Amino acid sequence: MPVSFDGTGKLVSLHDYVEGKRNARAFSSLSDDQRVELAAKRIEMQPNYEIGTIGAGIVTKERAIDEVRTKTKLGRRLAEIEARVITHLIDQAEEKQGSSRG
Amino acid sequence: MAKQPALKEQTFTSKIPVVVLGIDSNFEPATRAAYQYREKHVYPYVASKGYSIDKCQGAMARRIYVAPKAQQPGVAYLTGVGHGSYTTYTGQFYDPIFQVGNYLPAEARGKVAHFLSCETARDLGPDFVRNGCRAYFGYDEDFVFVTADQDVFFECDSEIDRAFADGLNAAQVYDRVKALFAQRAADFRAQGKQNSAATLESDFDRLRCPSSPPAPNAWGDPHAKLP
Numbered sequence: 250m251p252v253s254f255d256g257t258g259k260l261v262s263l264h265d266y267v268e269g270k271r272n273a274r275a276f277s278s279l280s281d282d283q284r285v286e287l288a289a290k291r292i293e294m295q296p297n298y299e300i301g302t303i304g305a306g307i308v309t310k311e312r313a314i315d316e317v318r319t320k321t322k323l324g325r326r327l328a329e330i331e332a333r334v335i336t337h338l339i340d341q342a343e344e345k346q347g348s349s350r351g
Numbered sequence: 352m353a354k355q356p357a358l359k360e361q362t363f364t365s366k367i368p369v370v371v372l373g374i375d376s377n378f379e380p381a382t383r384a385a386y387q388y389r390e391k392h393v394y395p396y397v398a399s400k401g402y403s404i405d406k407c408q409g410a411m412a413r414r415i416y417v418a419p420k421a422q423q424p425g426v427a428y429l430t431g432v433g434h435g436s437y438t439t440y441t442g443q444f445y446d447p448i449f450q451v452g453n454y455l456p457a458e459a460r461g462k463v464a465h466f467l468s469c470e471t472a473r474d475l476g477p478d479f480v481r482n483g484c485r486a487y488f489g490y491d492e493d494f495v496f497v498t499a500d501q502d503v504f505f506e507c508d509s510e511i512d513r514a515f516a517d518g519l520n521a522a523q524v525y526d527r528v529k530a531l532f533a534q535r536a537a538d539f540r541a542q543g544k545q546n547s548a549a550t551l552e553s554d555f556d557r558l559r560c561p562s563s564p565p566a567p568n569a570w571g572d573p574h575a576k577l578p
Binding site for chain 1: 379380381382384385432433434435436467468469470492493494495496497498499501540545546548549550552553
């Protein structure tokens with residue numbers, strides 16, 4: 250699953266990001282539009298993605314992607330959840346890498 | 352035959368049972384899933400602690416049925432699942448049950464309230480408290496769940512009901528609920544379910560109640576508990 254983009258706008262995997270390959274942009278330096286697109290791409294790549302809310306009801310993958318890309322309130326929330334996942338995975342991987350080097 | 356718990360009582364002019372009023376809609380898949388969880392895991396637990404349960408569910412989860420019941424003596428706790436907005440907790444087919452400016456103070460006064468609903472904690476919760484509600488537990492944005500793991504999300508939310516039924520005060524309830532959210536998020540991560548973990552954490556961040564941030568807050572008294 251991608252966690253960032255490279256300088257040419259291509260997706261970068263967690264492995265490549267942590268290994269410092271492909272000149273990946275730091276996740277924290279991505280623009281709002283890039284973070285939104287990254288969240289949409291990640292949702293698109295999850296085979297069984299489906300969420301519910303006690304507000305919008307059941308939200309299919311297709312609808313979730315649309316909500317994220319159009320930056321609705323729900324879409325913003327889903328993008329935030331993806332950002333949480335990404336930062337956790339990066340932290341975890343960097344910690345692991347640091348401890349194996351240390 | 353199973354032993355029935357002794358009913359809790361409050362002393363007014365005569366002793367009357369302490370009533371938990373459940374207001375649950377179930378007209379579409381999201382509310383129906385939460386309703387089914389609550390029927391199986393919440394109300395039986397609360398009843399086992401000696402509380403009398405009164406329910407307005409499904410077609411009965413409408414304001415015309417809820418408003419009179421909420422004003423009955425003995426009703427100490429309002430709980431339920433229903434769609435919401437910043438100002439309104441709704442019932443079946445979005446019937447506005449409690450809406451800022453459109454309910455009587457007697458429906459909230461002296462009670463503890465917890466709704467599994469989107470957004471109501473932002474405006475309705477503080478309004479409830481201004482009208483005499485002792486403690487309000489709810490979410491100030493959407494409550495989001497991963498359908499494949501929905502029961503874990505409902506378990507975390509309904510720990511509020513179980514903890515109040517166990518006799519804890521609002522501050523203690525918040526601490527117990529916080530611990531369960533954190534534990535279940537850690538469980539998800541251990542299973543490689545990163546999205547479920549992050550979604551659960553994101554929901555917890557939206558939980559507003561008497562001892563949640565920001566301080567000082569508008570959701571009631573941290574010492575409030577059920578009789």
